[in-house]
Amino acid sequence: MEIRNYLVPKSLDEAIMVLNQSPDNHVFAGGAWIKNTLKKIDTAIELSTLIDSKIKEYPNYIEIGAMCTLHDLEESALLKQYFGGIIAKASQSIMGITVKNLATIGGTIVGKYSFSDLLTALLAIDVTLVFHSKGKLKLSTFLTTNYPVKDILLSIIIEKNQTLGYYHKVSRTSLDFAIINVAVTNNNNRYSIVVGARPGTAAFALSAMNYINQLKNITEQDIEKTCELAADELSFSSNFRGTKEYRKSLAFVYIKRGLKAVINHVS
């Protein structure tokens, strides 16, 4: 990997300006994946001096600084109290402690990585992102939109509520990327179903969600139908970790387990 220049900007405005001067200029969050994802960087822009890394609690929401490491997420007692602890669970399932001390929540989100475990959990509770220029955006909007002007993520806001959550990752070994990961949530009988690493960036199973969310009494057959809809609507592919058919089967099984867990209030 080649890096020509390294800049420690004095302000976010300076960072944004330099970032948008060239497609080969990049901001650095944790930097855990730069070796695997970038080959040539004209100017590497340091963010660690400008962006918060703390998890802060407010009466109605939790704010996570974009530079918060995955290890701090997995260890947060506060995050374990909410959403069935799915943010901590997803962070725990990621590789080893050394990587988790480098990788940040901000880098994970902005990278839109197709292998991400954390994105699946964050999308299931559709967190709000706070950008320097764009302001507030839902994660679901950010993941499905291409932005011509690059921006800098400052923090992640999560509304406190009684959402129940389920998260599961399937991988060949503890250190490997997921073959598939699934998150299911129940916010006052509104269900969200997210599948990631299909391989592909985490996505909602919208038809399945629409189906189950219009039901008043959910039966075993309804759950089966929801899982079928989800497995049919999401795109799956084959790679050396697993085939398209295997991933589709796994998605069906773990969505079913997830729905049963959050319907029965077992997170």
Added chain:
Amino acid sequence: MLVNLFLNGEAKTLQVEPGDFLLDTLQKNNVVSVRRGCESTSCGVCTVLLEGKPVPSCSLLTVRLEGKSITTVEGIQKEAEKLAHYFGLEGADQCGFCNPSMALTVYAMKKELKDPTIETIKSYLVGNLCRCTGYQAQHIAILHYLEDQS
């Protein structure tokens, strides 16, 4: 570029290129206890402590370390010797290639966790691979090391 950092408590000024990773910088400066393994953050043999926290030096740019504190196994020599004693008692090492990184991660774990169980130890060390031992003897040795408050 010049980077000023603390290596095992000693102030150092290092000449680096913006794209140099800490593993390469350390090896160029004759710190050979930090090993080169997968170079993709997976194996853990390049572990160093950054401000006391274990990180993979293969993926950490040296230019980002201005004013930071880096610890290699030379910086925790007495603790590493104590851990080596327990490894010896349990027959927990063979080639020794992973030992410096293992010692650093265990040292960080000792500072971070209170009374870890075998399961907690396994979870904390999941990113430090050992190709020889099969881990069981290491985990027992580490548990005994953590119990030794002397």
